[in-house]
Amino acid sequence: MSANGGTKAIVAALLANVGIAVTKFVAFLLTGSSSMLAESIHSVADSGNQGLLLLGGRRAKRAATPQHPFGYGRERYIYAFIVSIVLFTVGGLFALYEAYHKWGHKEGITEWHAVPVVVLVVAIIMETFSFRTAIKESNHVRGNQSWVKFVRRAKAPELPVVLLEDLGALVGLVFALFGVSMTLITHNGRWDAVGTAMIGVLLVTIAVILAIETKSLLLGEGAEAHDVTAIEKAITAGPEIERIIHMKTLYLGPDELLVAAKVGVRTWHSAEELASGINAVEARIRAAVPAARVIYLEPDIYNADADRADSGAATHIEPGETAGRSGG
CATH class of the missing domain: 1.20.1510.10 (Cation efflux protein transmembrane domain)
Structure with missing residues (x-):
């Protein structure tokens, strides 16, 4: 439009x-x-x-x-x-x-x-x-x-x-x-x-x-705050993703948004299951924010113990990022 x-x-x-x-x-x-x-x-x-x-x-x-x-x-x-x-x-x-x-x-x-x-x-x-x-x-x-x-x-x-x-x-x-x-x-x-x-x-x-x-x-500008929130909700809405470790967005053009995120996933039994889960998350993101046409999700194992150990330390969170720590 x-x-x-x-x-x-x-x-x-x-x-x-x-x-x-x-x-x-x-x-x-x-x-x-x-x-x-x-x-x-x-x-x-x-x-x-x-x-x-x-x-x-x-x-x-x-x-x-x-x-x-x-x-x-x-x-x-x-x-x-x-x-x-x-x-x-x-x-x-x-x-x-x-x-x-x-x-x-x-x-x-x-x-x-x-x-x-x-x-x-x-x-x-x-x-x-x-x-x-x-x-x-x-x-x-x-x-x-x-x-x-x-x-x-x-x-x-x-x-x-x-x-x-x-x-x-x-x-x-x-x-x-x-x-x-x-x-x-x-x-x-x-x-x-x-x-x-x-x-x-x-x-x-x-x-x-x-x-x-x-x-x-x-x-290069990132997504507006309401779109970032919608993307984050879409990522964590299903059972595939335990949490967002960090995320970046960038407009490649007026109608095309790039979304790149490292996400903590649960244990999967096979690579096929993992790929299917990532595809489902990408579909939810595009449904929530149609401009998000280019999506890169990097799965990782989230280390909750390491995160709790650092919970008392001050953490700087960039706009559009969610604090966390990956296991590798």
Whole structure:
């Protein structure tokens, strides 16, 4: 659902931004407004970013190879990180440069006065529809999380990226409308520069937030606490496993979770029985957390006496791990 919803939101944003970019650029050519130029480049950058997200989603579907045995799921993270760089450089830094340039050339808008206002109002309406689509698709997967928590914790990067881009586009349009309106009222082009600078600061801020969040995904994030709990319960729900000695999880891609655990097992009469028991545990894990597609369970004999001997010592337990000691 997240992948389909993400694609729908990306396409909606792409169509809106292409149309908006053309109308803004025409308005800039007619009026010479720096706010309109900054917004034109912003929309072009956003359109390119949505193309990158679509490309990343497509490339991530490639089958695993001997060189990349866990597949290409993380390509979606890489392209989302590239989006943050494009937004920072092409959108944010260009707007700040244009604001600096306009501040030194403070001529106002001398002709086609109504054009930038009309274009910006129409762009706000179009961008609102795109933002509404992103919100609607995000609500399918957001659950009870706050919007801040959803952006910070989402494993699929497309929806948070589109949400922040659309939010930035809407606020940026309001900033541009403020700069253009004040320029028309006062006949002082420095208000246009102020609006452009506000757009630049906004885009740089959003780009930094996206870079931080996608960097965390690129480095490798483990499962959320509720999924870790569900996996632990699934492992110990049957008679096969006496306890979890330790466990690690890692997202290989937005929809693929790796689970690796050393588990204490009871005494088995044959290797065939042991293999059958491990298979049953893996089936329970996948039923509890469908994203857990890659599972490695290492059976060991749990030494309860050794554990009791150490029960008085302080033990550091990593998130997602269960304390214990193996016999070998």
